Amino acid sequence: MAFLELHDIHKSYFLGKEEFPVLNGIDLNFELGEFVSILGESGGGKSTLMNIIGGLDRNFDGQVIVNGQPLNHKKEKQLDDYRRGMIGYIYQAYNLISHLNIVDNVLVSLNMTDLSNSAKKKRAIELLEKVGLGDQLKKHPNQLSGGQKQRVAIARALASDPEIVIADEPTGALDSKNTAEVLELLENIAADGKLVITVTHSQDVANHGTRIVQLEDGKIGDDTRLKDPFPINDHQPAFKPKILSAAASYRNAFQHLSYNFWRNSLIMLGTAIGLFAVLLFSGLGNGINAFIQNQITSMINPNSVTVLKNPTGKNLSTTELQQSLSQYASDPAKLLITDHQINTLKDIKGVDKVEAGYQFSNFTISYNGKNDTGNSLQTWTKAYASDTVKTGHAPKNNEIVIDKSQAVALTGQKNYKDLLGKNIKLTFAWVDKDNNPVQVTGNLKVVGFANGGQSSAITATNYSTMRNLLTDANGVTQANFASVNVKDATKVKSVSKKIRMTKENGKYIFGAITVGDILDTVNQYVSIASIVLASIAGISLVVxxxxxxxxxxxxxxxxxxxxxxxxxxxERKKDIRRLFTAESILIGLFSAVLSLVLAYGGALILNHILYNIVKFNMVQISWGNVVFTFVVALIISFLAALLPARRASRLNPIDALSAD
Incomplete structure (x- = not known):
């Protein structure tokens, strides 16, 4: 039984509805050890027959039987396996991969075997040495002569130890010396027990084999045996074919990326700039959040809960409470807390101390004819952090702590400390028991400076002093807030919830604000701003x-x-898709690395500049930001490659091989 059988092969091409027959009932048998030349003129169907034998052409009628097993050309997977394990190709145009050196060109075939990496490279080098290229191993195809390129093609064809070697006009582009050498190599391949099928239009080349098949107008014109086939060795392959691994695809993608480094570097730089912007804005958002948290917690005791009167009687969130308070600002009498209600707070489990207090939204301080206004005056409680007063001490009776910025406004930047120990006049508006406005004034001794900044300037007296001032002005003396100190920092939220749920006559009477509530609100706004900025930067990612x-x-x-x-x-269609998605993913990966370098460099510069102003690192890039950036880069690069990769995988192999 013949090793390769062709039965009644018919093939036609169509131009519109017009049919052009190319092969008209081909019947041929081939044995291992033969060196068969298919001879014929151009257009006679030689290449078409070669593509059918090689498993590239699937659209024909007839049957191909290999080693007694029918080959189903309708099943693409079976054809992929057939080409991978059974066929070796040698082309007139060499068809070497330009961005790979000659060893890697041979390894392309060996990567689809179960050999170890070291064994693959060893076999590639041995084959190249066998065809006389042992001293050219580091060269790329464009550095070789035509004869040398064909030798590389022969080495690659033999790499997977195929049973059938198909050579398409293997000497068509060679001079007589190289032609003789290539034909000798092909003869040696047949002598090793392989089936060598050469397609040629040269009678001299055909005469070199063991058999000539004349192809004329799509039919077998003559089938002449020149000599007996070479004896078949009892050859057992040392390895088996296997599908291409993902690692091999990524390695090939990296080699192509490196070969076109400068062009790809521009793409990576463009992608990296977009990622850099997203990363930097995310880090800036982190820094601003951390700065605000640092500023707030440096001034406010995290164990403290600020309790306010709930004027609506409904269960309100922190945001809803603040909105309702602004609506009742003109009617402060409805925001007063009774002594009984203060005592109610003391009975809540987890509460360490409750301090009644006063807070006013507008006031004026005066010294030596100069005035400064503020928007937050309140009594000193445990809500303030221990280091709130930067210079001096907390206020006692008839004393006041003002903000550094207020002291500077009254005395000047150089002399503001001279205000320490001096008396200033405090003036603010309040109401009497009939809710009529009264003006409250008092002369208080400055005993400390805080440094809250312009947006959070701190002005405070103690409770006794404030109550006396209100009494002297005939103002109501009920507290309008209470400061609750919680024993355990981990229980602040639960105590705050209990305070909000406290009822009197069936109505909720308290609202509660914690440091966490303040931070959550501020951080929410900062996060929104960061997201908006990052989204704007993300437009560059689309580009x-x-x-x-x-x-x-x-x-x-x-x-x-x-x-x-x-x-x-x-290689399968899947392997081709993966080749291009792998290259795109590598671009995304390197872009993310470059963006990380740019972002950290930018962060260092910005932090150096801003630290002199705010004494804080305002750009803080977290590991979460880094991971997010890498994930975004990989997703974008993968999605961007899907359509091109799909197009590549769907190319007809025959058409692709004939491309310029």
Whole structure:
């Protein structure tokens, strides 16, 4: 039984509805050890027959039987396996992959075997030495002569130890010396027990084999045996074919990326700039959040809960409470807390201390004819952090702590400390028991400076002093807030909830604000701003994705022949898709690394500049930001490659091989 059988092979091409027959009932048998030359003129169907034998052409009628097993050309997977394990191709145009050196060109085929990496490289080098290229191993195809390129093609064809070697006009582009050497190599391959089928239009080349098959007008014109086939060795392959691994695809993608480094570096830089902006804005958002938290917690005791009167009687969130308080600002009598209600707070489990207090939204302080206004005057409680007063001490009776910024406004930047120990006049508006306005004034001794800044300037007296001032002005003396100190910092939220749920006559009477509530609100606004800024920066990522898409389409166009070569060697459509998505993912990965370098460099510069102003690192890039950036980069690059990769995988191998 013949090793390879062709039965009644018919093949036609169509131009519209018009049929052009190419093969008209081909019947041929081939044995291992033969060196068969298929001889014929151009257009006679030689290449079409070769593509059918090689498992590249699937659209024909007839049957191909290999080693007694029918080959189903309708099943793409079976054809991929067949080409991978059974066929070796040698082309007139060499069809080497330009961005790979000659060892890697041979390894392309060996990567689809179960050999170890070291064994693959060893076999590639041995094959190249066998064809006389042992001293050219580091060269790329464009550094070789035509004869040397064909030798590389022969070494690659033999790499997977195929049973059938198909040579398409293997000497068509060679001089007589190289032709003789290539024919000798082909003869040696047949002598090793392989089936060598050469397609040629040269009678001299055909005479070199063991058999000539004349193909005329799509039919067998003559079948002449020149000599007996070479004896078949009892050869057992040392390895088996296997599908291409993902690692091999990524390695090939990296090699192509490196070969076109400068062009790809521009794409990576463009993508990196977009990622850098997103990363930097995210880090800036983190820094601002941390700065605000630092500022607030440095002034406010985190164990403290600020309790306010709930004027609505409804269960309100912190935001709703603040909105309702602003509506009752003109009627402060409805925001007063009774002594009984203060005692109610003391009975709540987890409460350490309750301090009644006063807070007013507008006031004026005066010294030596100069005035300064503020928007937050209140009594000193345990709500303030221990280091709130930067210079001096907390206020006692008839004393006041003012903000550094207020002291500077009254005396000047250089002399503000001279105000320490001096008396200033405090003036603010309040109401009497009939809710009529009264003006409260008092002369208080400055005993300390806080440093809350312009937006959170601190002005405070103690409770006794404030109550006396209100009494002297005939103002109501009921507290309008209470400061609750919680024993355990971990219980602040639960105590705050209990305070909000306290009822009197069926109505909720308290609202509660914690440091966490303040931070949550502020951080929410900062996060929104950061997201908006990052989204604006993200527009550049869309541009980057388009750049990657264009680059991948260019790559597919440039590598069309390579795609045909890889398919002919047995790579699946999936492998081709993965080759291009792998290259795009590598672009995304390197872009993310570059963006990280740029972001940390930018953060160092900005932090150096801003630290002199706010004494705080305002850009804080977290590991979460870094991970997010890498994930975004990989997702964008993967999605950008999907369409080009799909297009590459769907290319017809025959058309791809014939591309310029």
């Amino acid at each position: 980057s994705a388009l750049m990657i898409i264009v680059s991948m389409y260019m790559s597919v166009s440039e590598r069309t022949k390579e795609i045909g070569i890889l398919r002919a060697l047995g």
